[in-house]
Amino acid sequence: MDFGDLRTFCQLAEDGNYRVASEHLHITQSALTKKIQRLEAFCGVVLFERGRQGASLTAAGVALLPEAQRIVSNFESYRSLTQRVAKGTAGNLNIGFGISSYHLAPSYIAKFKKKYPEIHISLNDIPSQNQSEALLSGELQLSFSRLPAITPLKGMRLSRDYLVIATHNSQIIDKNKLWYSLDSIDYLQLNPERGMGLSQQINMLLGEHEKKLNVAQEADDIQTLLALVSANLGFTIVPASVKNIANEHVAFWEISGENSSWDVGLIWNEQLENLARDNFIQFVEQNRALRP
Incomplete structure (x- = not known):
């Protein structure tokens, strides 16, 4: 089953008119008809009755429409989420910190969450050497720890x-x-x-x-x-x-x-890609106030 056919079914059910539905979908009426016919063949039932008043749902169409709408809605939500993840405005970040960043790390995270509420952050107190290992393995995406960072890790100084x-x-x-x-x-x-x-x-x-x-x-x-x-x-x-x-x-x-x-700073593994992490780094760089 083609998802586009399912979306066409929902649009035609909403508009009740082939011409109006085709305009909303930006396709020809002929293309719309083919999509509905293909979906009916897949389902094994007739979904619409076509008459002078346009297109009206059959009993089978009425029964199948709610589930079709749910699937289309979920897909649209998923597609929207993928776009936000692709931009780094949604996702997950695991962040480590040490005693030297006891207040530094939560402060930056709280401010960052106000701008990016859809990025879920886990913050854990981890010894500095373990943070480096976790950054290299990808278990952590960021750490607030002592500098300097060991290659291939990269660091940004925040305080002393x-x-x-x-x-x-x-x-x-x-x-x-x-x-x-x-x-x-x-x-x-x-x-x-x-x-x-x-x-x-x-x-x-x-x-x-x-x-x-x-x-x-x-x-x-x-x-x-x-x-x-x-x-x-x-x-x-x-x-x-x-x-x-x-x-x-x-x-x-x-x-x-x-x-x-x-020196104490923010450390990350630049060899691993993560757009949410990159947004966090950029945010910290723009908002950092270096402490002597």
């Missing part, structure tokens, strides 16, 4: 994060003798397997300061580390961006050094 020391606010800390002030406090560390990029950054900074810290306890996530600090069980080194999720019992101290900071 830096390391800070987190202590309980009851601890007496001399910012001019920071490391000395921490000598009697237990060191709490993020499990390196859970945050490889962050662990490498911390190790480089500690090497720069010629410091070797003895780990008293490990945690699998930043939130647990902050909870331990809040309970006054030790100090930790974390990105400054975690200030957004810490409670009032945690104090933060900046650390100087060439390895104390890193």
